[in-house]
Amino acid sequence: MSHINDWDWNTGKKILADINQWRKQFGWVEEPYASPNGESVAAIVKVDEMSFSVCENGEAWDNSFDKIWFLRYGPDNRAAGLVSDTAMWTVAVSGEPWKNWFEFVWDAKFGIHEGHITTAAQKNMEYFAVTDDQPWENGFYNLSHLAASPSGRSAAAVVQTKPINEGDIAAFQKGCFTVAVNGSPWQHEFLNAWEISFDSEEKHVAAEVRMNLNDYTIVVDGQPWNQRFSSVWQPVFNPADGSVTAPVRVAGGWTMARNGEIIWNSRLLQLWHHIYSMNGSRIAAVASPKFGRWTLAIDDVPWALTFKDLVTDPVFSPDGRHAACAGKTDGKWTVAVDGIAWNEAYDMVWPPIFSPDGKNVAAKTEKNGIYRIIVNGQPIKIDFKTLWNPIFSPKGDKLLIRGVGTVEDEGKYIRIIMSLAETLK
């Protein structure tokens, strides 16, 4: 397990690969992916008429496959892809396929902190999840909404436990779906279950469900809340006390509920994607206080700043004192921090990222096809053709930038460590 402290944080630039060169070598090169520590870059390449591999820092994996898709790096800086050989599928990590093969694999997930991999799989028309090459013991009629626990060691998914014949609306309305955690289904079935969340200790699971055609609620470890709502969105566990909150729709609009009880006074036109500060004391959520306006609501108080089109990617600073999000008005994106928008607008912005001390915010942006990192609203004046999200050093004094360059670095994958003081000059 690679830890962010162990990464090379010496300031400077490394050119690690020439992707244009890969194009000459392989002919077929798909879009590249960079490892979190920035030391590796990989892309799916064609090595033979009918065979594909992954080129990492200029070297193709030893193994090749009939097909590869969904190449991604895990938090442990290993590249994994979904691979097929003679019509069977599995996960290959750094080129090594798992021992078990399936009729199909998809929706691969990494734990946030560790490199455990979970994927959805189907074999003999049975649906299940596989974590680190270990398939669930139980298979189901269908599986969706796969979720990995924070470490990635556990997985949960919505599963169909009974068959539904075509047009059998009565069977469906009796409830054929539930949540399975590491293969074990909850006792009760529901009409539907959707988004799933794990608690931080990976002991509890909550999900949104529909009890009958009109009543929605949240289920925690198989037990529905007593209250019913006309709709709900994804529940989240409070990291401090383990209580569960979810946006719920009541007469008058959307609001926040904890363990079934309404805790916010606001009734909003929309409320979703709520997050907790690390100590569990604050909640931020994307909200629409009035028709066609979007903002962040923090602990029941919407920002005065609103956006017309959209608000996404809410985030708290690690100390929970600050909050940021991406917002869009009239087709142009920017970042807002504590209710104040950056001056510049972009064609696209990616999730804003706080420095560990919460004082600085960085985001990947794109304008007219040129990608740049913006810190506190100021651009770092290096243009990229492809760029990944920036990462702050553990002390917050440096920034890791990973991208494919332009001009003299055209087509080259570069890794830059910049001191923040330098970027803010």
Add this chain to the structure above:
Amino acid sequence: MKTPAEATDEQIIDRGIEDGAAKLTQDKVKRVVQKMLAAEGGARLKTYIETCAHCGLCSEACHFYISNDKDPAYSPAGKIKQTIGEIVKKRGNVSVDFIKTACEISFTECNLCRRCVMYCPFGIDAAYMMLFMRRICHKLGVVPQYIQDTAHSHSATLNQMWVKEDEWIDTLHWQEEEARDEIPGLRIPIEKEGADIFYSVIGPEPKFRAQLIYQAAVIMHAAGVDWTMPATPGWDNSDMCMYTGDVEMMARLKKVHFETAMRLKTKRIVMGECGHAFRSVHDVGNRYLGWKMAPLPVIHAIEFFYELLRDRKIRIKKKFQKPVTFHDPCNIVRGRGLHEKARYVIHQTCKAFIEMHPNREHNYCCSAGGGVINCGPPFRKKRVTGNRVKADQLEAVKAKGAEIVIAPCHNCHGGLEDIIKHYELGMELKFLGDIIYECMEKE
């Protein structure tokens, strides 16, 4: 006035309606309706009901009315009177049998096509009224079986056709492989973050019409478009829940669709040739969620093809030779005004174009729209005989030489196919994508 059941040759038995009604009592009907009227029956409903002068100007606008020998039971105002009008008048004190009839009328005798709205001096929206009736039916659990099953599929799989996640991705792989036989460098880029275009389709494409995904991939490839399709739910832009009155589920579907496009950080959604999905994504579902417009631009295939041809991104090798006519789908013509762009695409790609009449925003619905075709076989005959006027339209244009009917909408295809067969018109149906694919330079 004839009841709808009398108007057809035989009594239609629909399990969704019968079994749902069997669980009701008049008292429950009253309670649910009164709650609904209090919660959602606002000024719009009241104004429409109070304003209708029963002048009948809307009648001639409705294909059901004209095709059923001008039976007033099929006029827009007549349908309102027999359903939500009566419910409001009696404040929900109606029988279970009344609900069954009102369900059948609102779900299977109105396409929500909004043609009649244009002819009403007060702009009364019969489609809104029928949708309100359907919403009550949903709350009562009385919904035709086939469309309810589709709504169940939407809720469970987030697509219309019970397509499982692996089946969806496998279809994309399969179409990519097939297309590579024709064009070796072609790719269907799955989950490509940051692509310009998020291409979404409706459930029936992977299920029955996978060649449309193939054709779209060829068009994208030739035009050099930076595009992607997701490997997660959210790929299906369709929405029968909008039509069953299950607006909460409609909202969930649209949220997933938009958020999938946003998760992939795409700039615009391009949708395949579907009308109702466009209504849901561009007008109804987005607004229900709180967006005035769609949170990112939504481009119907017609507009997209128009752009590609106008900007010379795709070139036509040889124009389509057989004479064509064009059916204007309600949701993208009355709903969005794409009729001239569609004609531009036709003129660029086809040698001979013959207009049917009336056309553009005055065109008659295919009678499949508004979820009517999704109510399934029990109502097929009624749907087809209820649109004789469309057959007359097609016959007239056939007499002028048209051999091909272009309809850039899946539902219209379903509806027109049944009409062409029933009235033995011998015409062939095509999507704009079929024509472009056939006539374009591919490399």
